[in-house]
Amino acid sequence: MASERVHTYLQTHQYAEQILTFSESTATVEQAAKALNVIPARIAKTLAFYTSEGTAFLVVAAGDAKIDNAAFKVAFQVKAKMLSPDDVLTYTGHPVGGVCPFALATNIPVYLDISLQRFTTVFPACGTANSAIELTCEQLQQLSNAKNWVNVCKAWNSEVNQ
Template identity: 30%
Template sequence: MTPAILFLEKQKATFTQHQYECTTLDDFGAHAAEQLQVPPEQVFKTLLTEGEQGPVVALVPSSGKVNLKRLAKAAGVKKLDMMPPAKAERLTGYKVGGISPFAQKKRLPTVLDASASHYPCVLVSGGKRGLSVAVAAEVVQNLLGAVVADIAE
């Protein structure tokens, strides 16, 4: 049981767990989509960025990447850069490839790509490699206080 699953249960959120065999060392979102047989646009990766004002979490489809300028604008900051993986692991308490947006060590500003609303649910990491959770975009938005914006490209 990961902190993310415990958090979702404690919040009484509606979600489903999806386990799969994780056999990759990169592009975890695309791998999850393939293993779970869902469109890569429906599997969202959790990316950590940082700037002078601190870290910002971006949730974008695994089929694309984050536009840092649009993310910074949505987060209300001047500039953001990708966070080094080791720093993201220390900050969130999760390993790369299993970083969940839920139950990170510290609640961080989060921006969810607007495309999430195109699906009844999106899949995000459940807190470890090989575990995804399917949740409605509104659940992500409400539980994390996430801003919704067009941040993917």
């Protein structure tokens, strides 16, 4: 089960006690922001894409960010095409709505978008559609084993900071 895998992984890094579990859904940015009582931009959404070889990679971005197709193609040399829900589960081990960059089922690369860097802390999911954890960007980078920071999003408000 995804939540157990994430809990075990975060426990090995002394973060398991910080996992937040909710009675309501946190599957969407809006639902997560409401449950956490934060602005939607602070939700760290994990997006899964196909590579040119047909495998996958993840981009974690701020909740108010949208993929910039031109910047994405320059950064990854592939058109942005999101994984199907079945492939999301296969590659990440997490269901849609609970996808996070931790305890992944396969060794797929994780990238973090700079849209997150304007916040002291952000809230990624923890493998279920009713969980999250509050992390600094540095903690997120370490725990996700992110390959790099990228600039592949648009429409996020650089003025918003919390």
